[in-house]
Amino acid sequence: MREAFGLDGEQVDPPAEVATLRDLLDWLATRGAGHAAALAQRDRLRAAIDQKFVPMETSIAGAREIAIFPPVTGG
């Protein structure tokens, strides 16, 4: 993700209708070709809000740190 976005993290201020993580990904994908490509296989991505894994339906209200990951490959 980091390589596809071309950055390690960014500060964003999404519009009010962006309520959930899924909304946020949809909105981020509109912000340039790199973002759209990185977010193309969106159904495989996972996300964490303030360092806890959460489903894509989760509200982003009040979130300080949102992380978007490709599928993990630990273990």
Add this chain to the structure above:
Amino acid sequence: MREAFGLDGEQVDPPAEVATLRDLLDWLATRGAGHAAALAQRDRLRAAIDQKFVPMETSIAGAREIAIFPPVTGG
């Protein structure tokens, strides 16, 4: 088994109609109260011929050593 039979092993010479291990157990059970009691739960017993586990249907022809066990409890 050893305690129930009251012995560690015995030399037997069963009649010709005793063909399989199952026949042998049936025949042994007729040889006294201790034997009959030890062999009462016959369907739970296992047997080995010449130190290999075999099913009760196995022929005892040519067997040198036959061992009859209660269910094992190793591991």
Add this chain to the structure above:
Amino acid sequence: MIDVRVQAEDFDSGAELARLEGLGGGAVASFTGLVRGDGGLVEMLLEQYPGMTVAALQDLAGQAAARWPLSGVTLIHRHGALTPGARIVFVGTASRHRAAALDACAFLIDWLKTRAPFWKRERFEDGRVAWVEAKREDDAAADRWAL
């Protein structure tokens, strides 16, 4: 007794096993994952999401302890650059009952593969570098433990 560690250094799986055996539990199961040198692999780089990793592993260990009667759980996961043959991960479980120890151990490694924030990047002899792709079969293995 839950013991979770995320570290760059190697660990002594034999000592971990002995510690779990000393808990008086009757049954101890373990799993060690190691780097395979397939296809000319020279190095495996394990990246993590540092703020989250220990908490995620503690959560997994806690879920195992809630599902099975365990007297001990040890989870150790390395990060950083690892060479072929190196230990990556250790899962150890102690219980009164063998099924609980074995099942909890298998559960933990399956869930680690799909729910712990680690990513692997491989570097090969020919200079090629590639992120390891998540496997559908790992998702399937993890899903069999779903409630």
Add this chain to the structure above:
Amino acid sequence: MIDVRVQAEDFDSGAELARLEGLGGGAVASFTGLVRGDGGLVEMLLEQYPGMTVAALQDLAGQAAARWPLSGVTLIHRHGALTPGARIVFVGTASRHRAAALDACAFLIDWLKTRAPFWKRERFEDGRVAWVEAKREDDAAADRWAL
């Protein structure tokens, strides 16, 4: 690499684990069974059928190696008088794949429980001595591996 041992002496499960980890297999699973001190147990006496025991364990290890792609199998089973906390049995498996190592390890301990010629006798604080009864659940656990 199949290594089967039947012995009265204790063994070093950590060293066994390290040896399996050194085979380059990618995945190592282990199981250790220990004497539990339940109900005032003072001693567990493990009897075997000596002429048969090693061959029976070798047969089990061979069956595991035929069913899963294993680079190593270690089976150690003790006999004689053991006290609470003592190791009874060690099963270790190495493979390229974690499922093969884990499944083969679980298979081996399940089949050891029902197909290896060992019998346990327990002696308690109050002087009581009793043979351990085979458990129906052990038969069920072994049966799930039937072909």
